[in-house]
Each structure stands twice: as structure tokens, then as C-alpha cells.
Amino acid sequence: MSDAPVPNADSPCPEIELTSAFLDGELTEADAAGAEAHIAACAECQAFVAVAADVSEAMRRPSARLKAPPLLRARIRRRLDSEASVRPARAGFLWGALSGAGVSAAAAAFIAVLMLPPAPESLAGAVTDAHIHALSAGRTIEVVSSSHHTVKPWFAGRAPLSPPVAEFAAQGFPLVGGRVDRVLGQKAAVVVYGHGKHEIDLFVWADRGAALPASGVRLGYHTVFWKNADLDFAAVSDVAPDELSQFVRLVQAEPE
Amino acid sequence: MDSRRASFEALALPHMDSAYSLARWLSRSPTDADDIVQEAMLRAFRAFDGVRVETVKPWLLAIVRNCFRDHAVRAGRTQPIDDDHVRTLAFDGPDPESEAAWASERRRLDEILARLPPDFREVLILREMEEMSYREIAEAIGAPVGTVMSRLARARGLLKEHWNE
Numbered sequence: 001m002s003d004a005p006v007p008n009a010d011s012p013c014p015e016i017e018l019t020s021a022f023l024d025g026e027l028t029e030a031d032a033a034g035a036e037a038h039i040a041a042c043a044e045c046q047a048f049v050a051v052a053a054d055v056s057e058a059m060r061r062p063s064a065r066l067k068a069p070p071l072l073r074a075r076i077r078r079r080l081d082s083e084a085s086v087r088p089a090r091a092g093f094l095w096g097a098l099s100g101a102g103v104s105a106a107a108a109a110f111i112a113v114l115m116l117p118p119a120p121e122s123l124a125g126a127v128t129d130a131h132i133h134a135l136s137a138g139r140t141i142e143v144v145s146s147s148h149h150t151v152k153p154w155f156a157g158r159a160p161l162s163p164p165v166a167e168f169a170a171q172g173f174p175l176v177g178g179r180v181d182r183v184l185g186q187k188a189a190v191v192v193y194g195h196g197k198h199e200i201d202l203f204v205w206a207d208r209g210a211a212l213p214a215s216g217v218r219l220g221y222h223t224v225f226w227k228n229a230d231l232d233f234a235a236v237s238d239v240a241p242d243e244l245s246q247f248v249r250l251v252q253a254e255p256e
Numbered sequence: 257m258d259s260r261r262a263s264f265e266a267l268a269l270p271h272m273d274s275a276y277s278l279a280r281w282l283s284r285s286p287t288d289a290d291d292i293v294q295e296a297m298l299r300a301f302r303a304f305d306g307v308r309v310e311t312v313k314p315w316l317l318a319i320v321r322n323c324f325r326d327h328a329v330r331a332g333r334t335q336p337i338d339d340d341h342v343r344t345l346a347f348d349g350p351d352p353e354s355e356a357a358w359a360s361e362r363r364r365l366d367e368i369l370a371r372l373p374p375d376f377r378e379v380l381i382l383r384e385m386e387e388m389s390y391r392e393i394a395e396a397i398g399a400p401v402g403t404v405m406s407r408l409a410r411a412r413g414l415l416k417e418h419w420n421e
Contacts (some may be wrong), residue, residue, distance in 0.1 A: 017405055017406055017409040017414060018411050019409070020405065020408050020409035020412055021390070021405050021408075021409075024390065024408070026382065026389070026390050026405070048412060048413065048416060051412065051415060051416045051419050051420075052412045052415075055380075055384065055412065056384050057421065058361070058365055059365065059380070059381075059384035059385050060384060060385070060387075061361065062358075062359070062363060063358035063361045063362055064361070064362060064385060065273070065274045065277060065385065066273075066276060066277040066280045066281070067276065068272045068273050068275070068276035068293065069276075069290075072276070072290050072293060072294065073272060074353060076272070076293070076294055076297045076298075077269075079294065079297075079298060080261060080264065080265075080297065080298070081261065082300055083298065083301060083302075084258050084260065084261035084286040084301075123308075140332065159293060160375055170290075182332070208358065213306075214306045214308040215308050215310070216263075216304075216305060216306040216307055216309070217259055217260060217263045217305065218305075218306075220259045222263060223261075224309060238259075240262060240266065241262065241263040241266040241267060242266045245266075245309070
């Protein structure tokens, strides 16, 4: 798309873009101070601000917000449900195909390749793998305790960092314990919380300066990544995504 | 409900009103908006794996915007916003009296916004109606932040001519 065809003739002030970005709160403090001083002295920018404020007010009125009609919502949900049911979880589908009588050797080989666990080429895959591996080996917890006074000191000398450990029992996420695990060869402290019959692993490792992968769902486990100070965090669990988000917000709100 | 469907429900469907509002203001037509949102939601669901939780909204609105453009091209309108296609934006309001007032406010706004070239309209809608940051808008329209900044300034500059008519 080109911006070329529209003449800018009615806004000849060269500062107009800064004035506009100032209104949107998109300038740094220093630039904002400069823009404010400019507006105070520029009649043209003052007229621009007046119209922009009117436009903004009109576009943010409740009358301007349009809501998706209930019938449309229902239709979309139905389409999504049928879309989801023709594409069942990969493992279930493949096991079904394997147990079928007429699977050719080539198809079986193809399926066998798909069934291999994904290579932990990405951090996202590595964290999910570590979580699943610990679950299946029955060793998610090396120190069992619902007290942060026990769990936090336990990591000293075992992990190369001291992870924040808090008790969220009152909010429905009791502290269960901790372990030391490896993510792509790097030692990570894992603080384990419970939620109903589910478990949430909070991986914490020293920031390596790399961008974190996308939060999302892999192999049925939801993963949320974030950074805080010089630590990287990943929460992994099979709880519902909104419950995991609630947990993540609790952890992020903890001072430390 | 499978886990992908469940996470789509929890993360993407809360933005359905935003998706619809954008489709409606861009297309200026209730029936087109229905088609666009339905198509966009299905496309989004198929591509949902690995989307960052904090960027779901700009990601989804980018799909809505692309569906709108595809829809406009299919309908043989390369300039989807033109005066031949002005339609009313009547909609269900809280009661008949304010509904009438709201409908007339929306119509006036629609007529003024319709004078903006589509590239400028969409950034203004994303900024003022969806209250998105420049970075989120940049993500939604697939352009640099600097482009968002200059288009918004020019959109507002153009509106200056028509606003008090």
C-alpha cells in the first residue's frame, strides 16, 4: 500500500506527526515535553489537536462500538466445534489409524515418524518435553513442601539461581515443592504448584539474552513465557489456559 | 472440547466484538461483516498454534483485515470504500430512543470516515476504537511503526477539512 496519492497540503507544519503521536501518548518523556512546547506556540497544531480530540471523542462513544450479533457468535462456535472434531488430537487419531487393519507399510513408517517425540530444537519444545518427561517418570518433585521457607533454601547450591517462591494456596494454587531440571542443557529451577488435580511447573532459568518463544499450546500442554529482571520464566500445565493465565498473573504480581 | 478448541475459546473468542466492529466499520455492511468475521475466525483457528498470548488481538485483527481485503477484491471492489456503497449502520441499541440517536451518530461518523482512503481509515479505527498501541497497529497492518505514525497524522489532518462541515 502506498501513502503517496494523498497530498499533505492541509498539514504543512513539519511537526504534525510528533503532535499526533504526542496525543496518542506514544512519545518518550523528552519528546513529549518538546511536542507540548511546540503545540503551545503553533496555531496550526492547536487546530489539529482540537479536531483530533473531537474525532477521538466521537469514535470512542459507546454508540460507535459494534457488538457481534449472538446469532453470528453461535454460528462461529458451531463451525469451530465441527472443525475441531474432524481434526482430533494427533496421537489419538494416529493410534486409531495404526490399529486399523489395512495400514500399508509405507503409511505405517510415515506414521512412526510422526509419532516420534518432537526434537527439542526450540525452547518451547524443550520446556514442554522436560515437563512431560518429569511427569511420566513420576519425578516432578525432589523437595516436597508447601512452605516457601523450605522450598526456597532447598534450591541454594542445587540451581545456579534463586527462583522466587511464593504461596498461593489461598488463590487455589498451593505450593507443592520443587526440583532442578534441564532445559536445552541449561539448569533450571522448577517450582511446582498444584491446581485441583493438575500440576503447574514454573521453570526459572538465568536469562541468556535470547528472545523467548511464543506462548501457546503444545501437545496439549499450555506454556506461557515471560522475562523479569535477569530471569526467564515458563509456566507449563494442562490446566485450562485462563487458569494458567490467572496463575501467571499471580506470579508476576509477586514482588521480588 | 479439545485443548486447541479450548484455548482458542479462552484466548481468541473474547476478541470477537473487536473483530466484528472492525469488519463492520471497514466493510460498512452488516452482511459483509458477518461473512468476514466468520471466515477470519476459521482462518485464525487453523493457524492458532504458537501465537503469543499477548499478541492475540493484533494477530486476530490482522486476519480480519486481510479477510476484508480479500472479500472486497472478490466483490470486484478494489476501492471498497466509496460513496456508492454507503449503507446505514443501524444496529441494536439499548432502547429505541437512544438506538435512533446512536444510529444517526454512527451514520454521521461513517460518512466522514468514508472520505478517508482505506489505509488511513483502518489505522484510525484501530487506534481510536480498539485503543491499540502503535506497535500493535503495526503488527495488525503489517507495516512499520513509523508508517502507523504518519498515517494517523495524515488521517487526522484530512479529517480537519470535513469535521466541522
